[in-house]
Amino acid sequence: MATLQEGNRESNTDRDARPDGWHDEAATALLVLADGTVLEGAGFGAAGEATGEVCFNTAMTGYQEILTDPSYLGQIVTFTFPHIGNVGVNDEDIESLSLAAGNGANGVIVHARVTEPANWRATRNLDRWLAARGIVGLSGIDTRALAIRVREKGMVNAVVAHSPDGTFDVEALKARAAALPDMSGLDLVPAVTTAQRLDWDETSWELGEGYGRREGVKRRVVAIDYGVKRNILRLLADRECEVIVLPAASTARDVLALEPDGIFLSNGPGDPAATAEYAVPVLRDLLESRVPLFGICFGHQLLGLAAGGRTVKMTQGHHGANHPVKDVTTGKVEIVSMNHGFAVDRESLPDHVKETHVSLFDGSNCGIALTDRPAFSVQHHPEASPGPQDSHYLFDRFVEMIDREKAARR
Numbered sequence: 001m002a003t004l005q006e007g008n009r010e011s012n013t014d015r016d017a018r019p020d021g022w023h024d025e026a027a028t029a030l031l032v033l034a035d036g037t038v039l040e041g042a043g044f045g046a047a048g049e050a051t052g053e054v055c056f057n058t059a060m061t062g063y064q065e066i067l068t069d070p071s072y073l074g075q076i077v078t079f080t081f082p083h084i085g086n087v088g089v090n091d092e093d094i095e096s097l098s099l100a101a102g103n104g105a106n107g108v109i110v111h112a113r114v115t116e117p118a119n120w121r122a123t124r125n126l127d128r129w130l131a132a133r134g135i136v137g138l139s140g141i142d143t144r145a146l147a148i149r150v151r152e153k154g155m156v157n158a159v160v161a162h163s164p165d166g167t168f169d170v171e172a173l174k175a176r177a178a179a180l181p182d183m184s185g186l187d188l189v190p191a192v193t194t195a196q197r198l199d200w201d202e203t204s205w206e207l208g209e210g211y212g213r214r215e216g217v218k219r220r221v222v223a224i225d226y227g228v229k230r231n232i233l234r235l236l237a238d239r240e241c242e243v244i245v246l247p248a249a250s251t252a253r254d255v256l257a258l259e260p261d262g263i264f265l266s267n268g269p270g271d272p273a274a275t276a277e278y279a280v281p282v283l284r285d286l287l288e289s290r291v292p293l294f295g296i297c298f299g300h301q302l303l304g305l306a307a308g309g310r311t312v313k314m315t316q317g318h319h320g321a322n323h324p325v326k327d328v329t330t331g332k333v334e335i336v337s338m339n340h341g342f343a344v345d346r347e348s349l350p351d352h353v354k355e356t357h358v359s360l361f362d363g364s365n366c367g368i369a370l371t372d373r374p375a376f377s378v379q380h381h382p383e384a385s386p387g388p389q390d391s392h393y394l395f396d397r398f399v400e401m402i403d404r405e406k407a408a409r410r
């Protein structure tokens with residue numbers, strides 16, 4: 001066992017940027033990148049090791065929603081905002097359908113040490129909550145330098161190791177990081193999708209009476225769960241939709257047997273092209289049924305694949321809550337939440353698919369609509385949570401599409 005004190009320092013930590021009083025502390029956590037780079041920091045959350053693809057998120061708020069978003073499975077989230085944890089955590093801002101641990105980010109990297117929370121909603125400290133959920137955290141590195149590295153060289157596999165007594169087997173960690181599989185080709189959906197049908201009614205969940213709003217039901221939506229976020233289901237329920245959540249491996253027959261007025265394709269982790277192997281044949285049958293269909297993020301990528309397009313891996317991806325996206329049908333720009341590392345390749349889209357939304361950061365595709373079927377999808381997150389609510393109108397578009405198609409069938 002080598003320790004850092006024995007000369008394994010290959011440090012480009014930003015010691016000067018650490019809060020006062022850190023300079024002499026021995027590292028209790030390491031970030032070991034697949035290329036062998038080792039960054040020293042202070043551990044928090046769970047002790048142990050987390051592996052995954054390092055990405056960075058530029059949101060200034062909403063860390064709890066981000067860390068419990070199932071789309072982050074397989075990833076280590078670096079927050080570029082330096083002070084994370086200040087408002088603590090609560091029992092409500094959890095986005096994964098299952099409240100259990102293991103349904104969100106694998107690890108977390110922040111700049112400043114997590115302090116005691118100051119917020120009326122806080123029921124716990126982020127540090128202890130992460131420990132209870134088994135999520136490993138590292139603080140005290142130069143997160144700006146790490147973000148620049150990801151921006152220039154792309155998302156990178158890594159191990160975050162937290163050892164409260166400061167002992168690490170650095171060579172073993174390097175070997176482990178180098179051996180991690182690439183995110184491309186990984187179907188991570190089975191780890192987060194619901195095991196069985198679930199009739200969404202938040203009032204019956206752990207959050208207590210009266211939390212969800214359920215006033216009247218006018219439409220039935222079947223949501224295929226690739227790793228769905230709760231706020232999507234809330235926003236559908238808010239629009240008088242009965243929402244039935246089905247496992248990702250459901251067949252078209254399973255979905256259509258419920259006689260849905262609309263079908264929703266959720267967000268989710270991993271490479272959409274890997275999940276497409278079993279999801280796309282189902283989606284093609286569902287498109288044939290002409291039931292209105294709406295997809296978000298992973299669901300958008302799957303719709304693009306089902307329609308005959310291709311997805312590509314991005315270099316740095318998009319993760320944040322301040323991305324400008326243009327709705328090319330109205331010309332309006334919306335500020336949105338983003339969380340994706342893959343994207344639909346616009347050039348691959350066949351003629352019956354039109355591009356509806358474009359990222360104003362890099363011009364990448366952010367939305368499509370089929371011209372011969374009532375189906376559309378967006379790459380960004382209209383449910384926000386966290387993030388600006390500019391794109392909530394997309395839920396209204398979906399409901400209007402459902403009502404239009406229903407009226408036409410009568």
Ligand SMILES: NC(=O)CC[C@H](N)C(=O)O
Nearest residue numbers: 071267268297298341342
């Ligand atoms: N938020 C999501 O649905 C992410 C989709 C996909 N896993 C990606 O990284 O692109």
